[in-house]
Amino acid sequence: MNKLNEYAVIGKKTTKTDAVAKVTGGARFATDIYLPNMLWAKVLRSPVPHARILRIDTEKAKKLDGVKAVLTAADVPEARYGALVLDMGMFARGKVRYIGEAVAAVAAVNEEIALAALKLIEVAYEPLPAVFDPLEAIKPGAPILHEDLKSYKTLFERTDKAMTGNVNYQAEITSGDLEAGFAQSDYIFEDSYEVPKQHPSYMEPNSTVALVDSDGRLVIHNTTQRPHINQAILSSLLGIPIAKIRVVPCHVGGGFGGKNRTLTEPTAAALALKTRQPVRLTFSHEEEFTSATTRHSGVMVMKTGVKKDGTLVASDVKLYYDCGAYAPTPNAVWLGAISSSGAYRIPHCRVEAYSIYTNKMMGGAFRGYGAPQSNFARESQMDRIARELKIDPIELRLKNCLVEGDSLHTGQKLHSVKVKETLLKARELSGWGKGRVPANRTLGVACGIFACGGFATSGIVRLNMDGTATVATGAMDMGQGLRTVMGQIAAEELGMAAEDVTVIIGDTDSTPFDVGIFGDRGTHTAGMAVQMAAQDARKQLVEQAAFAFKTTPNNIVLGGGKARLASDPDKVLDYKDLLGGGQYKKGGPIIGKASINLTETAFDPAIVRGAASRMFSTYTFATHIVEIEVDPKTGVVRVPKTYAVHDCGTVVNPDGLRGQIIGGLATGLGYALYEGVAFENGQVQNPSFLECRPPTAVDMPEIVFDTVEEFDEKGPFGAKGVGNVSVINMAPAIANAVETATGVRVTSLPITPGKIVQGLGQLAKEEA
Amino acid sequence: MTETLSVPAKMPVRLRVNGQNRDLLIEPSASLLQVLREDLALTGTKEVCLLGSCGACTVLIDGKPALSCLVLAMACRGKAITTIEGLMEGGDLHPLQQAFIDKGAVQCGYCTPGMVMVGKALLDEKPNPTAEEARQAIAGNLCRCTGYQQIVEAIVAAPEIARTGSAKRPAGLMDSGPYLMPETGE
Ligand code: FES
Ligand code: FES
Numbered sequence: 033m034n035k036l037n038e039y040a041v042i043g044k045k046t047t048k049t050d051a052v053a054k055v056t057g058g059a060r061f062a063t064d065i066y067l068p069n070m071l072w073a074k075v076l077r078s079p080v081p082h083a084r085i086l087r088i089d090t091e092k093a094k095k096l097d098g099v100k101a102v103l104t105a106a107d108v109p110e111a112r113y114g115a116l117v118l119d120m121g122m123f124a125r126g127k128v129r130y131i132g133e134a135v136a137a138v139a140a141v142n143e144e145i146a147l148a149a150l151k152l153i154e155v156a157y158e159p160l161p162a163v164f165d166p167l168e169a170i171k172p173g174a175p176i177l178h179e180d181l182k183s184y185k186t187l188f189e190r191t192d193k194a195m196t197g198n199v200n201y202q203a204e205i206t207s208g209d210l211e212a213g214f215a216q217s218d219y220i221f222e223d224s225y226e227v228p229k230q231h232p233s234y235m236e237p238n239s240t241v242a243l244v245d246s247d248g249r250l251v252i253h254n255t256t257q258r259p260h261i262n263q264a265i266l267s268s269l270l271g272i273p274i275a276k277i278r279v280v281p282c283h284v285g286g287g288f289g290g291k292n293r294t295l296t297e298p299t300a301a302a303l304a305l306k307t308r309q310p311v312r313l314t315f316s317h318e319e320e321f322t323s324a325t326t327r328h329s330g331v332m333v334m335k336t337g338v339k340k341d342g343t344l345v346a347s348d349v350k351l352y353y354d355c356g357a358y359a360p361t362p363n364a365v366w367l368g369a370i371s372s373s374g375a376y377r378i379p380h381c382r383v384e385a386y387s388i389y390t391n392k393m394m395g396g397a398f399r400g401y402g403a404p405q406s407n408f409a410r411e412s413q414m415d416r417i418a419r420e421l422k423i424d425p426i427e428l429r430l431k432n433c434l435v436e437g438d439s440l441h442t443g444q445k446l447h448s449v450k451v452k453e454t455l456l457k458a459r460e461l462s463g464w465g466k467g468r469v470p471a472n473r474t475l476g477v478a479c480g481i482f483a484c485g486g487f488a489t490s491g492i493v494r495l496n497m498d499g500t501a502t503v504a505t506g507a508m509d510m511g512q513g514l515r516t517v518m519g520q521i522a523a524e525e526l527g528m529a530a531e532d533v534t535v536i537i538g539d540t541d542s543t544p545f546d547v548g549i550f551g552d553r554g555t556h557t558a559g560m561a562v563q564m565a566a567q568d569a570r571k572q573l574v575e576q577a578a579f580a581f582k583t584t585p586n587n588i589v590l591g592g593g594k595a596r597l598a599s600d601p602d603k604v605l606d607y608k609d610l611l612g613g614g615q616y617k618k619g620g621p622i623i624g625k626a627s628i629n630l631t632e633t634a635f636d637p638a639i640v641r642g643a644a645s646r647m648f649s650t651y652t653f654a655t656h657i658v659e660i661e662v663d664p665k666t667g668v669v670r671v672p673k674t675y676a677v678h679d680c681g682t683v684v685n686p687d688g689l690r691g692q693i694i695g696g697l698a699t700g701l702g703y704a705l706y707e708g709v710a711f712e713n714g715q716v717q718n719p720s721f722l723e724c725r726p727p728t729a730v731d732m733p734e735i736v737f738d739t740v741e742e743f744d745e746k747g748p749f750g751a752k753g754v755g756n757v758s759v760i761n762m763a764p765a766i767a768n769a770v771e772t773a774t775g776v777r778v779t780s781l782p783i784t785p786g787k788i789v790q791g792l793g794q795l796a797k798e799e800a
Numbered sequence: 801m802t803e804t805l806s807v808p809a810k811m812p813v814r815l816r817v818n819g820q821n822r823d824l825l826i827e828p829s830a831s832l833l834q835v836l837r838e839d840l841a842l843t844g845t846k847e848v849c850l851l852g853s854c855g856a857c858t859v860l861i862d863g864k865p866a867l868s869c870l871v872l873a874m875a876c877r878g879k880a881i882t883t884i885e886g887l888m889e890g891g892d893l894h895p896l897q898q899a900f901i902d903k904g905a906v907q908c909g910y911c912t913p914g915m916v917m918v919g920k921a922l923l924d925e926k927p928n929p930t931a932e933e934a935r936q937a938i939a940g941n942l943c944r945c946t947g948y949q950q951i952v953e954a955i956v957a958a959p960e961i962a963r964t965g966s967a968k969r970p971a972g973l974m975d976s977g978p979y980l981m982p983e984t985g986e
Contacts, residue, residue, distance in 0.1 A: 728948075
């Protein structure tokens with residue numbers, strides 16, 4: 033099904049539209065905005081994990097020379113926001129629930145004065161018992177974070193366990209007959225796994241400049257993955273109509289889900305409204321690590337029934353994800369539940385997924401979104417099963433993996449499933465089982481599935497008088513190259529060169545709605561809307577050409593920026609002549625548009641209860657094989673080589689795809705070996721890149737990368753996403769290789785040298 | 801009664817940035833990063849950790865890479881400072897800038913200025929670096945987007961671009977000439 037050869041732009045090397053601006057230092061990020069009269073905002077944060085606020089006195093701070101405004105919860109409307117559970121306000125109200133929670137904010141003429149003013153704010157706290165562990169938090173008698181939880185507004189079908197105690201969001205998936213499944217099984221494996229919080233570690237901190245323009249509209253310049261949702265949240269928090277708010281995002285210095293948040297915008301906006309001066313609020317590096325959002329930490333309990341020959345029969349999974357003190361995106365555990373059966377066919381399944389409050393910083397979205405946790409459990413256990421049943425780990429996976437037409441445990445029937453092909457290709461590339469690896473190296477494998485695409489988006493394609501096109505999408509480019517890919521898609525559809533298409537993103541005044549870029553919906557879903565809008569424009573262009581040539585539309589061929597007569601290919605009109613040469617008489621200016629929602633089918637309520645979404649458009653798959661070296665004395669693991677094979681549908685931009693995948697592997701490597709936000713009584717112990725370090729250039733393996741040929745009929749030109757699935761396999765693959773190399777099974781992340789050395793000591797003791 | 805915060809007196813300093821002398825009045829404790837970004841509006845140099853741990857603030861001081869967040873501006877008197885804004889020559893991209901574009905080494909771009917400056921320092925010292933040398937050179941610079949591979953490839957590819965003179969004048973408004981109204985026909 034290789035259609036790549038037919039395309040002029042899709043799949044061809046295309047220069048990233050913003051690359052020149054970014055290599056010359058000209059690209060403007062939100063942190064680069066300095067405006068005349070701009071005030072600097074700073075936030076006073078809770079020093080205690082759980083306490084009642086008895087009193088806040090801001091008088092002294094207000095009197096400091098240069099301070100223009102001080103705000104607390106008392107000064108802003110009592111409104112809450114969140115993706116599924118509306119539980120968080122702009123400032124702590126009545127109670128603080130984690131160390132780092134916003135209590136008050138100051139705007140002053142410079143940063144020094146703003147910081148000095150924070151010290152003058154007096155807050156009296158009455159400490160409350162706190163809980164830091166999700167399993168402790170769901171025990172009877174645990175301290176309760178949100179006493180009024182039941183009264184909070186929610187945007188999902190509540191199960192009876194949802195919104196009770198410290199559980200906010202909850203979901204259950206049941207397919208087949210679990211008891212019968214375990215009864216049919218020859219072996220039952222039961223394991224528990226634990227993972228820490230991982231910070232998204234985008235390089236650019238959260239930052240907003242808010243101002244009130246001369247028309248009295250609120251204008252926000254920020255760094256975000258979801259300008260249109262920012263706009264809606266600001267509207268509901270501040271009580272201003274959506275149309276009176278304009279969000280104009282700057283270049284985004286990395287997001288990875290972490291900027292699918294609204295953190296700095298409301299505070300900066302409230303201060304700007306109060307002072308009528310531009311206000312800038314930028315998180316400090318430390319605030320990033322205490323008061324932004326991280327990947328959810330959690331515990332996964334997995335019980336799996338298997339036949340002697342390795343056939344998976346039954347699976348009972350419990351996911352306890354720690355969302356911290358608020359639940360801005362508890363959907364993570366929903367995505368975790370979807371990925372928790374792995375890329376496998378398991379006839380009898382139950383998943384119970386909990387999002388649980390603790391007195392810690394918030395869990396949010398981060399690349400892989402819920403799946404790195406559950407896939408670490410699934411793929412670690414798959415290797416344990418393979419070892420005990422003495423089956424080759426890849427053979428075990430091949431035996432059970434999903435194929436075209438299979439259904440997931442959620443009941444969703446799958447199309448475009450090439451996980452088997454990724455396993456086979458990765459096996460071949462790595463020389464698995466062929467004794468090709470050097471003696472000091474060991475291989476480990478993992479594969480995975482991730483939901484791709486869906487939700488609402490729209491696109492507009494306008495054809496200009498000079499034969500160029502302007503594309504508008506509300507979807508954001510957070511660096512992954514969305515603008516370039518949208519341009520390629522429109523150019524292909526319109527028969528133009530990529531350079532002749534300009535893509536406008538983000539600005540809520542000039543772009544139509546998109547729900548935010550997450551869950552592999554950039555290329556796939558925003559791309560679909562842009563393609564459909566371009567088709568709409570194309571149809572109108574064909575009509576104009578037919579009018580100009582005095583022929584019928586089916587006699588028109590478009591391509592290379594020209595319209596031709598099919599019956600007489602020498603008759604040619606450049607788009608610029610067609611569009612600029614008075615043809616506006618017929619039909620008016622050409623504007624193509626599309627509004628779509630690719631998640632329209634609900635899950636079967638007999639199988640899924642508490643679904644946080646409708647069915648996803650499609651799924652992406654990947655297999656990763658790592659080659660590792662372990663130093664048996666120090667326990668230090670190195671990963672010199674990794675083989676990555678992806679099922680990503682049609683490749684739209686080869687350089688972009690490769691960069692996405694290698695970047696995802698780097699994040700997966702960090703999750704596996706280095707990163708993990710450490711807490712002591714709710715206090716982050718390692719709040720910086722010095723202490724919580726992402727992988728560097730010298731940590732990275734050599735990467736052998738490939739894709740399997742696939743065409744997803746629901747994606748634009750057959751494309752699917754790749755950003756998330758690239759993250760989810762590294763940790764289990766490395767854990768699996770570590771066990772092969774040392775005999776030590778590490779069931780918690782990160783896989784530190786200490787855990788390996790301790791495990792080796794344990795093994796030595798058992799042998800003695 | 802309002803209170804007033806006492807601020808240290810500013811001092812005059814002459815800095816040589818991207819080949820130009822700049823006379824400034826700055827706080828003695830100001831970092832070079834702060835002065836570049838806030839006093840000179842050279843915001844290409846990025847501020848991330850302020851701890852010397854990420855490399856995003858890298859500039860060249862007398863040709864050597866330096867973390868501008870850890871250097872006092874006052875200490876740069878009499879030295880030549882080069883920032884990302886000073887790399888283009890006569891309107892053409894530096895070969896390394898072109899290489900970053902060609903190799904797909906740029907994603908979000910927040911680490912890019914620091915990476916390019918470190919890469920340039922390496923190329924000035926070793927005109928034909930190996931991939932391993934390039935990797936070592938950028939080991940102190942964090943990038944969350946790319947996984948570093950295409951950055952390494954860009955540094956290795958830059959010498960060839962320099963030799964063939966294939967660094968381009970960036971397309972964009974500056975090259976597009978005056979905009980004329982197209983013929984509107986009948
Ligand atoms: S900002 Fe200077 S090293 Fe990070
Ligand atoms: S390109 Fe985003 S941090 Fe390097």
